[in-house]
Amino acid sequence: MSESLLGQSVRRKEDYRFLTGSGTYTDDVTVPGQLYAFFLRSPHAHARIRAIDTAAAKAAPGVVAVYVGTDLQGKVNGLPCGWLITGIDGQPMKEPVHPPLAQGKVRHVGDQVAMIVAESLNQAKDASELIEVDYEVLPACVDPAQARAPGAPLVHDDVPDNTCYVWGLGDKAATDAAFAQAAHVTTLEYINNRLIPNAIEPRAAVAQYHRGDDSYTLHVTSQNPHVERLLMTAFVLGLPEHKVRVIAPDVGGGFGSKIFLYAEETVLTWAAGQIKRPIKWTAERSESFLADAHGRDHVTKAELALDKHGKFLALRVHTTAGLGAYLSTFASSVPTILYATLLAGQYTTPNIYCEVTSVFTHTAPVDAYRGAGRPEATYVVERIVETAAREMKIDPAEIRRRNFITQFPYQTPVALCYDIGNYEGTLSEAMRVADVPGFEVRRKEAEARGKLRGLGYSAYIEACGLAPSNIAGALGARAGLYEAGEVRVHPTGKVTVFTGSHSHGQGHETTFAQVVAQRLGMSVEDIDVVHGDTGRIAFGMGTYGSRSIAVGGAAIVRALDKVVAKGKKIAAHLLEAAEGDIEFENGEFTVAGTDKKVPFAQVALTAYVPHNYPLDKLEPGLNEMAFYDPTNFTFPAGCHICEVEIDRATGETRIVNFTAVDDFGKIINPMIVEGQVHGGLTQGIGQALLEACVYDKESGQLITGSMMDYALPRADDVPNFKVSTQETPCTHNPLGVKGCGEAGAIGAPAAVINAITAALWPLGVRDIPMPATPQTVWRALQTAPKARSGRA
Amino acid sequence: MTTPLALKVNGNAVSVQVEPRTLLVQLLRETLRLTGTHVGCDTGQCGACTVHLDGRAVKSCTMLAVQAAGCEITTIEGVAAPSGDLHPMQAAFKEHHGLQCGFCTPGMVMNAIDLARSKADLSEAEVRGGLDGNLCRCTGYQNIVKAVLAGAAAMRS
Numbered sequence: 001m002s003e004s005l006l007g008q009s010v011r012r013k014e015d016y017r018f019l020t021g022s023g024t025y026t027d028d029v030t031v032p033g034q035l036y037a038f039f040l041r042s043p044h045a046h047a048r049i050r051a052i053d054t055a056a057a058k059a060a061p062g063v064v065a066v067y068v069g070t071d072l073q074g075k076v077n078g079l080p081c082g083w084l085i086t087g088i089d090g091q092p093m094k095e096p097v098h099p100p101l102a103q104g105k106v107r108h109v110g111d112q113v114a115m116i117v118a119e120s121l122n123q124a125k126d127a128s129e130l131i132e133v134d135y136e137v138l139p140a141c142v143d144p145a146q147a148r149a150p151g152a153p154l155v156h157d158d159v160p161d162n163t164c165y166v167w168g169l170g171d172k173a174a175t176d177a178a179f180a181q182a183a184h185v186t187t188l189e190y191i192n193n194r195l196i197p198n199a200i201e202p203r204a205a206v207a208q209y210h211r212g213d214d215s216y217t218l219h220v221t222s223q224n225p226h227v228e229r230l231l232m233t234a235f236v237l238g239l240p241e242h243k244v245r246v247i248a249p250d251v252g253g254g255f256g257s258k259i260f261l262y263a264e265e266t267v268l269t270w271a272a273g274q275i276k277r278p279i280k281w282t283a284e285r286s287e288s289f290l291a292d293a294h295g296r297d298h299v300t301k302a303e304l305a306l307d308k309h310g311k312f313l314a315l316r317v318h319t320t321a322g323l324g325a326y327l328s329t330f331a332s333s334v335p336t337i338l339y340a341t342l343l344a345g346q347y348t349t350p351n352i353y354c355e356v357t358s359v360f361t362h363t364a365p366v367d368a369y370r371g372a373g374r375p376e377a378t379y380v381v382e383r384i385v386e387t388a389a390r391e392m393k394i395d396p397a398e399i400r401r402r403n404f405i406t407q408f409p410y411q412t413p414v415a416l417c418y419d420i421g422n423y424e425g426t427l428s429e430a431m432r433v434a435d436v437p438g439f440e441v442r443r444k445e446a447e448a449r450g451k452l453r454g455l456g457y458s459a460y461i462e463a464c465g466l467a468p469s470n471i472a473g474a475l476g477a478r479a480g481l482y483e484a485g486e487v488r489v490h491p492t493g494k495v496t497v498f499t500g501s502h503s504h505g506q507g508h509e510t511t512f513a514q515v516v517a518q519r520l521g522m523s524v525e526d527i528d529v530v531h532g533d534t535g536r537i538a539f540g541m542g543t544y545g546s547r548s549i550a551v552g553g554a555a556i557v558r559a560l561d562k563v564v565a566k567g568k569k570i571a572a573h574l575l576e577a578a579e580g581d582i583e584f585e586n587g588e589f590t591v592a593g594t595d596k597k598v599p600f601a602q603v604a605l606t607a608y609v610p611h612n613y614p615l616d617k618l619e620p621g622l623n624e625m626a627f628y629d630p631t632n633f634t635f636p637a638g639c640h641i642c643e644v645e646i647d648r649a650t651g652e653t654r655i656v657n658f659t660a661v662d663d664f665g666k667i668i669n670p671m672i673v674e675g676q677v678h679g680g681l682t683q684g685i686g687q688a689l690l691e692a693c694v695y696d697k698e699s700g701q702l703i704t705g706s707m708m709d710y711a712l713p714r715a716d717d718v719p720n721f722k723v724s725t726q727e728t729p730c731t732h733n734p735l736g737v738k739g740c741g742e743a744g745a746i747g748a749p750a751a752v753i754n755a756i757t758a759a760l761w762p763l764g765v766r767d768i769p770m771p772a773t774p775q776t777v778w779r780a781l782q783t784a785p786k787a788r789s790g791r792a
Numbered sequence: 793m794t795t796p797l798a799l800k801v802n803g804n805a806v807s808v809q810v811e812p813r814t815l816l817v818q819l820l821r822e823t824l825r826l827t828g829t830h831v832g833c834d835t836g837q838c839g840a841c842t843v844h845l846d847g848r849a850v851k852s853c854t855m856l857a858v859q860a861a862g863c864e865i866t867t868i869e870g871v872a873a874p875s876g877d878l879h880p881m882q883a884a885f886k887e888h889h890g891l892q893c894g895f896c897t898p899g900m901v902m903n904a905i906d907l908a909r910s911k912a913d914l915s916e917a918e919v920r921g922g923l924d925g926n927l928c929r930c931t932g933y934q935n936i937v938k939a940v941l942a943g944a945a946a947m948r949s
Contacts, residue, residue: 012886019886020868025827027831199895199929200896200930252893252896504893675931679931706833707927708835712929715923715924721932
């Protein structure tokens with residue numbers, strides 16, 4: 001092959017169906033005889049259910065069944081949590097029961113109280129209004145900072161102080177000792193704002209029971225259908241795993257929120273078996289706001305100790321993390337394993353200690369949302385580093401350079417071992433692209449127009465490619481984190497690839513096809529990639545943590561290795577040569593040093609029509625699969641530089657420049673990678689400037705419960721990003737790749753807030769809360785210590 | 793209680809009985825099984841349900857089906873040529889990677905076509921402003937804007 005397909009912006013194979021309205025999303029699936037479900041949800045944040053009267057609803061037109069919590073008792077178990085965290089007291093985390101339909105109490109607004117099943121959706125909704133629930137409303141606590149206060153209402157009676165665990169990582173004594181030696185200590189206290197993921201496709205499910213073989217099919221909006229099936233069958237419903245097929249068809253964005261096993265599809269599947277008819281449920285957007293797992297929700301105090309030259313001596317972090325009312329599937333791991341382990345950032349900080357107190361509140365569950373722990377860690381590190389630089393009057397880029405890790409592999413004091421990186425490389429390239437030397441001129445020009453202009457950095461790192469199963473297991477994971485890939489070569493030489501990764505926008509059907517096409521010397525058109533179906537794919541752990549190419553792609557490469565190895569045996573037979581002399585390149589098996597060759601397609605045909613074939617030594621067929629378990633995490637890293645202009649009169653912040661230089665290792669499809677970065681940056685900017693999940697502190701009502709109240713970024717909220725990549729190939733996976741899906745959301749918030757605080761620093765403002773809305777910034781401007789004197 | 797309704801959808805005459813409370817998007821998705829038009833919110837914010845009504849982009853979740861009586865509706869399924877060749881705007885979205893998960897895409901394309909028809913020589917700022925009623929959570933809009941500008945230029949040529 002003259003030119004490598006790896007590194008080419010191949011246009012996406014999946015686009016035609018999406019552009020012509022031919023995709024199949026879960027709500028597009030309609031099954032003959034299908035019923036519709038509607039969930040009656042709690043209007044209260046915390047209440048005891050004295051009684052539920054469903055008689056009128058059951059008698060309403062078209063209603064087939066109404067289920068409440070007591071109907072499920074002894075039949076449907078609670079939803080499990082997939083990660084066990086052990087506290088600093090040596091005790092396992094508290095795991096209160098997470099009933100799919102409320103039992104005795106409701107614990108957040110939107111908690112499922114009843115499921116109504118009817119012939120039509122309108123009938124189900126109409127009937128829901130006939131259900132009478134007698135609530136005894138109780139006081140609620142929605143603020144993680146207040147959850148442990150004396151007298152705070154308990155979310156679960158058997159969880160004292162609302163505390164799931166108090167967990168620590170790092171050497172506390174050494175860290176405290178280092179602080180005692182510090183020439184300077186920078187302290188920041190802030191909230192990492194709670195976010196609502198808002199994939200544009202709402203969650204949905206269609207559950208079918210098949211009487212003929214006592215089996216089930218569940219179509220569901222999932223990022224990991226095999227995990228969904230395993231959790232649902234083995235832990236909740238007690239169904240035989242092989243009797244349930246879970247299909248995650250086209251999925252309209254996930255961002256973490258579709259990783260988890262949710263109550264709705266669980267009850268739906270169980271009810272389909274009871275009623276023996278298919279049932280569909282599709283969330284309304286208000287249900288997405290109330291009942292999808294949310295993200296972030298940290299309250300943090302961070303302290304950085306430095307010597308007089310600006311070298312970091314120690315970092316000490318105390319975080320209280322809100323978990324919501326119940327433990328969602330991976331909730332416990334997000335503010336711990338995926339957070340504190342990243343607190344070294346790109347720096348040689350020798351002593352780090354982090355203590356995390358995770359608490360229950362009367363709010364929707366909180367779990368992984370794009371970045372999951374790593375944006376929170378980056379925010380800690382990059383905000384405090386930039387603040388320390390300003391306090392010590394050291395250039396923010398210079399203070400980073402003085403502390404960069406430059407020798408690899410590098411063992412951090414918080415468990416991870418970085419295999420490779422080039423932080424100076426991404427920083428200096430970002431500074432070049434962002435024209436940092438020209439900033440002062442731009443700032444003065446803006447000042448003349450009455451605008452404040454600031455420039456902020458974020459030199460982030462993330463741990464992706466989740467994860468080595470043995471390490472994850474030692475850290476409490478209750479699952480393996482390998483991936484499966486299967487390469488099925490058909491008799492004509494065409495290929496179908498089956499991957500346990502799931503694409504819900506990431507373009508795997510194209511990227512993975514490029515990997516296979518390159519190896520087998522074929523065209524991407526001759527390769528189809530199948531994902532998202534437990535009935536077709538052997539197994540899979542799914543897509544999250546930027547793991548698809550690094551782990552799922554690696555599994556495909558391992559399967560390709562097996563295909564090529566078997567192909568060589570067949571070719572050796574056909575070419576009457578020794579297997580060791582066979583080479584495979586550009587789609588042809590050749591005998592080294594000769595012109596004897598046989599094309600791949602002929603080897604494939606021979607494997608399926610084995611007339612002239614070593615049947616005594618080799619099985620027919622050419623279909624290979626592999627499981628790949630990574631030996632380490634991957635460590636994508638980079639530098640984001642944000643430049644903002646602030647209107648002094650209105651407090652409005654405009655992003656005037658945003659530069660991202662990322663090191664994702666080897667790149668398969670640059671177009672797709674850039675798209676992933678654009679999207680991640682926009683979600684990060686959303687967190688920094690626009691998005692806030694707000695619960696009323698008294699009533700526990702969700703104030704930001706619709707797209708009219710919760711500000712998602714729109715096209716005119718974001719700039720054109722300057723995005724480029726640098727490359728230090730990952731040292732331990734076969735493609736040298738690191739993953740790119742979350743980087744934007746991880747790096748951007750700190751860059752934006754660093755830019756805003758840079759602009760406001762001369763006025764005496766050292767911090768600004770997220771989201772930095774015009775009102776927030778305007779208030780800061782009004783109360784700024786040096787507001788009247790203008791720029792110092 | 794149902795009421796009769798006659799309209800044209802993607803060039804075909806349609807005559808159905810609907811409940812008066814049926815939304816246009818429900819008629820399209822559930823009765824006519826044209827599932828390319830999506831529902832992403834209940835409040836008219838996300839624009840995933842955008843279709844053309846007599847040539848203009850409308851949000852089909854915010855109007856009743858009966859309000860479309862006698863009108864001509866075009867959905868995303870009716871945009872490509874009968875041969876299957878993509879409309880220039882669809883082709884531009886593919887060329888410029890203006891879509892990821894694809895869920896907002898039909899609404900984006902329908903709005904973009906209307907936007908392109910409404911004014912020659914759209915500026916980038918006009919495109920960004922014109923997409924205000926369509927939310928995308930995947931792309932960060934940059935490539936959508938690029939696609940709309942390129943698609944609009946292709947539609948003029």
